[in-house]
Amino acid sequence: MEQTPVIRVLPAGLKNQIAAGEVVERPSSVVKELVENALDAGATRVDVIVEQGGRSLIVVQDNGAGIGADQLNLAVTRHATSKIASFDDLSAIGSFGFRGEALPSIASVSRFTMTSKLRGADEAAFIAVRGGEVQEEGPAALASGTRVEVRDLFANTPARLKFLKTEATENKRCQDTLMRISLAHTETGFSLTVGGREAFRLPPGQALADRLATFWPPAVCEGLSPFDFEREGYRAHGVAGSPSTAQGRGDRILLYVNGRPVQDKMMLSAVRQAYRGMLLSREYPQLVLFLELPTREVDVNVHPAKLEVRFLEESRVFSSIRGGVLQALSGSSDDTSSFTATGSFAGTNEMTGEPAAPSFGGASAPASASTGSARRAHTPSGGGEAPKFASYREYRAGYNPPRDIPLPVPPPSVTGGEGLVEPPSGPAATSFPLAEAGRSAPLAGTDFTYLGQVADTYLVLKQGESLVLIDQHAAHERVLLAAMRQARTKGDSQPLALPVEISLHPSEAEVLQNLWEGLRSMGFLLEMDGPARVLMRGIPPTLDSGKAREYLADALAEKAGTLDDLWTMMACKTAIKAGQPLAADEALSLLETWLVTPEREFCPHGRPIVVTWCPADLEKLFKRK
Structure with missing residues (x-):
């Protein structure tokens, strides 16, 4: 007689590793979660270090509000968060992190050390976690903010490690992740150091045009036109590229909802609709689109990685995005001239409509x-x-x-x-009769x-x-x-x-x-x-x-x-x-x-x-x- 399987509660470490499978897909996922935590803490400066594609080391340091010494242990506990307290908070999420899963998930698949100094506190404190278990904690030296070190990512889960790509590919994904976040937060300064070499440094308070010029070639940036379109409380703004600079890949279509980078087919469909008749079937424009709407009208709690969203009023979202992009392409507003690398406007839009x-x-x-x-x-x-x-x-x-x-x-x-x-x-090569005038x-x-x-x-x-x-x-x-x-x-x-x-x-x-x-x-x-x-x-x-x-x-x-x-x-x-x-x-x-x-x-x-x-x-x- 077969024995009936017994239902049991999973060990805490295994729970965290299962959660890590949803939250921590690759090193760039770690960068995303830690940088978003820094932004939620009010940081105006975020510095990121990546070694060996993020396998050996990821460091994210910020000058935000910090975490108190008595809160560090809770910070690496699943479903412990300062972002929400009630169901009402969950239905109107305004922060980037809110699940309380990121830090414990990361800590369960790495050698994790977090050092933080609460604003106004006399000294900083640290906590060290190995494979999901707290190993050490105590006082530390740090001027302000929080510093998180993630070493030997996926070392205790080799099945995950083998699915990572080459070091260059993982480095590029980390850079792309930080780039996407930085474009939505031009008030914050960012830097990225890869393999001991500074990849970029972005000053706080930078214009969107200048920030884009760090990542995109001049030929692309010169063809961008700004737009700012608002309808019924929904605001779509950003920059849209001229059809003449379209490319064969869609990796320069960047979509944001309330400052959060997202991937959404409906939003992309609205963009394609605005460009209809201006692009060939396999061409993609360059676009940075920020959609702002009431938090209660968008659900960001769809997926653990928070890349997908759901809208309460999809038709309003669609029309707002389409209207904004068309504004840039038609030059209908006084401000939609050419977008220059200094954040100013020059010339006129060449779109003929x-x-x-x-x-x-x-x-x-x-x-x-x-x-x-x-x-x-x-x-x-x-x-x-x-x-x-x-x-x-x-x-x-x-x-x-x-x-x-x-x-x-x-x-x-x-x-x-x-x-x-x-x-x-x-002679056979040219043996056809020639057309003469009128024949x-x-x-x-x-x-x-x-x-x-x-x-x-x-x-x-x-x-x-x-x-x-x-x-x-x-x-x-x-x-x-x-x-x-x-x-x-x-x-x-x-x-x-x-x-x-x-x-x-x-x-x-x-x-x-x-x-x-x-x-x-x-x-x-x-x-x-x-x-x-x-x-x-x-x-x-x-x-x-x-x-x-x-x-x-x-x-x-x-x-x-x-x-x-x-x-x-x-x-x-x-x-x-x-x-x-x-x-x-x-x-x-x-x-x-x-x-x-x-x-x-x-x-x-x-x-x-x-x-x-x-x-x-x-x-x-x-x-x-």
């Missing part, structure tokens, strides 16, 4: 093709003539792109265009007929009874990206007579280190000249020095994260632009190559390349139906 493209009988050109960053990406730059699309002969001769990058072209018998082949040599040109081996170019941007074709428009820039982007992927870029470079000097922001230097090999494989010859400057000695043959510098600036602004992202950016920079006239043989060359390129319906950014109207669509357009 262009309407979405009209719908034609069920087929519509995408709104993103006529607004926001897509519009700017397709506009010829003021400096120099944009590169033209070359014929196959020019490609074979080494014109843009380099001769060692084969282009995808029609094989002898096209069945579906799934593969990429070396371009044929000889059309069929594309060999297809049912497409090229009719001409509209607005020096769109190629007009006839396919059977249907009318087809193709975005020349987007089609060329897709062709070039396919060629780069096939050739895997051999790193050919065009040397510069004089190296181009580029100053680096600390965040850009870190990004450059991660992208170094990818940039080298593309043809960039770079050389570090000190920690804050790089010399560009060679560039890809497809770019001139001005475009190469612009490309490198975009890469350092983290618009690319992988080698494929770098190729996508290169394809965009190299491709023909909207507003550029094409000769008939250039247009036909592009079209025949595009027709056998994989994924040809969409450009690398996700925008449609082709729009088609069948006879039924045209009849609806002309109201024949």
Whole structure:
């Protein structure tokens, strides 16, 4: 007969370790909990030290109100807190910590020492905890505030330790955590020392613009516009980035509720709604959003890590956030001009607020093709003539792109265009008929007929009874990206007579280190000249020095994260632009190559390349139906 399991009360140490599994996920969680405790204590100065990614040592010291000697033991006891006393307090939480779990949880998975001096007390006191058990306590020396030392994190729980990432990754997460907290508390000074080296030091009373400039590159900060929008007691304020500086990752969307960093899908949805029609499908803006609302209308007691919240009035939250971001993007308020690194405003917002493209009988050109960053990406730059699309002969001769990058072209018998082949040599490579003035040109081996170019941007074709428009820039982007992927870029470079000097922001230097090999494989010859400057000695043959510098600036602004992202950016920079006239043989060359390129319906950014109207669509357009 099987013995019935006995219900028992868990030992205190095991309880704390279970709680630690919810509260202390990794070293950055420890930094978050201890810094929030310091802020709750009214600290105006918080200094953080991290060693070996937080595994060996985390120190958080503040100049706050401190803890009395007779209270230190209670501070490391579960569910003991000074933040709340009744259910009414729980329903209107205004502090960051309130569960009374953080300190005992941290102490249960580390060698924990806390030293504190209560404001007005004669001397400080300390308490040492090992594996959740108090080992020692007594008087200590400390000028003011509280100092917490966490050593050998997870040493007594090796299963947790093995899930930590590399030292560099954990250091970065600790830095990101402190950065997010510091942006919501510009009245407080912060410093972070990693591995004995000071990562940053932020003075108290700093402007948000200056604080952001410590962490984000100048190219990003210069595109930020402030907003301050209030509706029915809900206030949304902060800064929003221009769509032209959007990037491929969402890690620069920072959301706060009553000063608390949060992750909330509904808030993010409101932000995306405000940017609707201005961003491509896989682009993310830069945004720092502070939402302030009555404490009784938000529940922060959803998760032990306090990263999730629930709102009583979600529709009001949504409309307040959307209204605030739209204010920044439209420049509707007197204060929403350009956000500078000195906390002042200069210039005007460049957002045009262009309407979405009209719908034609069920087929519509995408709104993103006529607004926001897509519009700017397709506009010829003021400096120099944009590169033209070359014929196959020019490609074979080494014109843009380099001769060692084969282009995808029609094989002898096209069945579906799934593969990429070396371009044929000889007359067959250019055996299509050319469109002359007033005459059309069929594309060999297809049912497409090229009719001409509209607005020096769109190629007009006839396919059977249907009318087809193709975005020349987007089609060329897709062709070039396919060629780069096939050739895997051999790193050919065009040397510069004089190296181009580029100053680096600390965040850009870190990004450059991660992208170094990818940039080298593309043809960039770079050389570090000190920690804050790089010399560009060679560039890809497809770019001139001005475009190469612009490309490198975009890469350092983290618009690319992988080698494929770098190729996508290169394809965009190299491709023909909207507003550029094409000769008939250039247009036909592009079209025949595009027709056998994989994924040809969409450009690398996700925008449609082709729009088609069948006879039924045209009849609806002309109201024949």
